[in-house]
Amino acid sequence: MSYDRTLSDVETYFDKTATRTWERLTSDAPVSKIRETVRRGRDAMRAQMLSRLPNDLRGARILDAGCGAGQMTTELAQRGADIVAVDISPSLVGIAQSRLPEALRPRVSFHTGDMLREELGRFDHVMAMDSLIYYRDADIARSLATLMHRTTGRIVFTVAPRTPLLMAMWYAGKLFPRSDRSPTMIPHSPARLARAYADTGAPGRLTPLNRITSGFYISQALEVAA
Known part of the structure; x- marks a missing residue:
């Protein structure tokens, strides 16, 4: 599936189907044991x-790429950074704006749409959690290359790791689609992603960080840095 088609599917899911779920998940409201x-x-x-x-982070300009309900945005602003917070979902951006403490609002500029847009400018660092x-x-590598050409520091991001459990879930999702299912996560190997990024010729090197496993949440952190 192309980058643009996937972007459209993600927008539809988060803005039309899952807004209330994510609003609750990213708050301190009670949730099920699985969601906990x-x-x-x-x-x-x-x-x-x-x-x-x-x-x-005083004086730093940081892109929160896929800001969601704004948890990362708030913590970055508390460190003194100036944040460009962008998400494909207008509903989630609205939640992030409403949750941001009044004292931090001058530090944050919210935007809706594609995080790769050139008019968002240049950055000291980029954070892209689960976006x-x-x-x-190949699409991840091109996206990172696009951002790295406009970033002086590091890009820290996450992917779904290529584990037996996630691969089983991936194939089940392909075989048994549901209209209310989220867009399918694609599991990745850090080594393969590193090769794909190197092939773009963009500056910096992609390296893996730690994997986080918590029940149904399994995620691999990586970064690109010079």
């Missing part, structure tokens, strides 16, 4: 990604 494992996993992954950046998990390796 996902919430804990996402919290752990966000903490790992943030650990790759300095605690003092590339639906794309094939």
